[in-house]
Amino acid sequence: MAAAAAQQKIRWGELEEDDGGDLDFLLPPRVVVGPDENGLKKVIEYRFDDDGNKVRVTTTTRVRKLARARLSRSAIERRQWPKFGDALKEDAGSRLTMVSTEEILIERPRAPGSKAEEPAASGDPLAMASKGGAVLMVCRTCGKKGDHWTSKCPYKDLAPPTETFTDRPPTSDGPPAPGGPTKGAYVPPTLRGGADRTGDSMRRRNDENSVRVTNLSEDTREPDLLELFRTFGPVSRVYVAVDQKTGSSRGFGFVNFVHREDAEKAISKLNGYGYDNLILRVEWATPRPN
Amino acid sequence: MRPILMKGHERPLTFLRCNRDGDLLFSCAKDHTPTVWYADNGDRLGTYRGHNGAVWTCDVSRDSARLITGSADQTAKLWEVSTGKELFSFRFDAPARSVEFAIGDALAVVTTDNFMDHVPTVQVKHIAEDIDDQTEESALVITGIKGRINRAVWGPLNRTIITAGEDATIRIWDSETGQLLRESDKESGHQKTISSLSKSLDWSHFITGSLDKSAKLWDTRTLTLIKTYVTERPVNAVDISPTHDTVVLGGGQDAMNVTMTDRRAGKFEAKFYHKILQEEIGGVKGHFGPINALAFNPDGRSFSSGGEDGYVRLHHFDSDYFSIKM
Helix, strand or coil, X not given: CHHHHHHHCCCHHHCCCCCHHHCHHHCCCXXXXXXXXXXXXXXXXXXXXXXXXXXXXXXXXXXXXXXXXXXXXXXXXXXXXXXXXXXXXCCHHHCCEEECCCCCXXXXXXXXXXXXXXXXXXXXXXXHHHHCCCCCCECCCCCCECCCCCCCCCCCCCCCCCCCCCCCCCCCCXXXXXXXXXXXXXXXXXXXXXXXXXXXXXXXXXXXXXXXXXXXXXXXXXXXXXXXXXXXXXXXXXXXXXXXXXXXXXXXXXXXXXXXXXXXXXHHXXXXXXXXXXXXXXXECCCCCC | XXXXXXCCCCCCEEEEEECCCCCEEEEEECCCCCEEEECCCCCEEEECCCCCCCEEEEEECCCCCEEEEEECCCEEEEEECCCCCEEEEEECCCCEEEEEXXXXXXXXXXXXXXCCCCCCEEEEEECCCCHHHCCCCEEEEECXXXXXXXXXXXXXXXXEEEEEECCCCEEXXXXXXXXXXXXXXXXXXXXXXXXXXXXCCCCCEEEEEECCCEEEEEECCCCCEEEEEECCCCEEEEEECCCCCEEEEEECCCHHHHHHCCCCCCCXXXXXXXXXXXXXXXXXXXXXXXXXXXXXXXXXXXXXEEECCCCEEEEECCHHHHCCCC
């Protein structure tokens, strides 16, 4: 208190030699080296210590920005509220809130020109039957499609190939799309990203030799189809649609022959062929060429 | 994204609502007990016990202090959000369906169904700041709508009340006098029951979802039809993103398709559309039953959906949602 009172009325003539507290004007000024890109800030001050020596004090601080706080102040308060109602008797094992084990994506709609358009384009009775949403009826013994029910056919009990035309192909499987949003649509190799377009015309012909195989069993994979179809001629590509979630085959696949005649032969020989306890349906993938 | 599944309700969900700050999510279901959850991780905070019937809608005041719920037990109740205590109960002659606080939280609009001989009404109630002053009297009662009113909301500056319901017509009423100001056009409007209505963040436009498998975007002041979003399923719930040009539709299933339901479970999806281009951006699957409720979080970075299966699914968007190019 006395010191404070004394400081109020400073008379320079009355100052003692080592009363350094009031001689701050002798010290260099305070320097602040502001926060640099790392957030470091230096404050350099000068003062007199107890012995009257000039002392330089350097204070280094790092200014760090906290992670962006998402919650407002009132939201943080609400976080502290005690539980009420039915949540009171909630124990740790009640597991009301769980994070999904599956990864869910925003599934983009398929671009036009993808598989779902094919039934409309094929125009044969097969497609017309499927357009009505009815289950496809194919008589496999005589091979007439959509014409009559296979009541007398020995294979009547087998499940018809559902969900080939009526259902949309799963969006999570399928060859990598050409960088665009069409996940799961079958994209011919020519249109894929990184496709080699030099052999274009040859490959296009190849894609017209594409054969669609349906009513595959769950375990069927590409090697099985390859083995089955290679007897008819060189096969350039096989593909089996697989459900990413379950790992089983979606029941259909495609085989690309190098030669058209081989594809024709395969269709005529394998359509209706019994494979792994199911009757295969083999036909052209695109609307019947020629 | 990995949605957070919240199974707090035994019965189908009816409505979802986020508070203004976006940290709380309120869910209403047919099981009589509205529930509040934390919107970031889905932890349940509490439940509001007191209703004896399905709870159809709810709304929370701007300061997240009060909750109002409308229920089939012919009451609308005011609750204290933090403790679950029931503050007040408005009694009606018919099930209360839609509730909403006005701006300023001093008024609330409540609709009642056409139950037995009673016509459907839209009622405006005063909400007193001090709960001891709360009375049941109505500031305004609007009658004159034939079908059930599914949603009634406040228009900009509380000047108007917008109603939509079973007769597929949207009507704008003056909130002071109760006079009918505008009606939506029969030709261009919905053709079947309007199941849901949701306003944009600034209340300048709103979206309605209908059982006619479409959702429509309207101007709040002039009731001009701005956009139409077409889908393949009847729409039960709609919402507009507060930050991006996106709307979301959630729906059910046509009765005639029930036998052809995909054997893979979890196929019911919430469909995202670009608000302006009207094109579908994509769908988010996962619900085991029709989706009855949708709500975007006010920060636009997450949304929740409530289904017939009793689950609430809370999704935090991945970065690819924000960079989607149409």
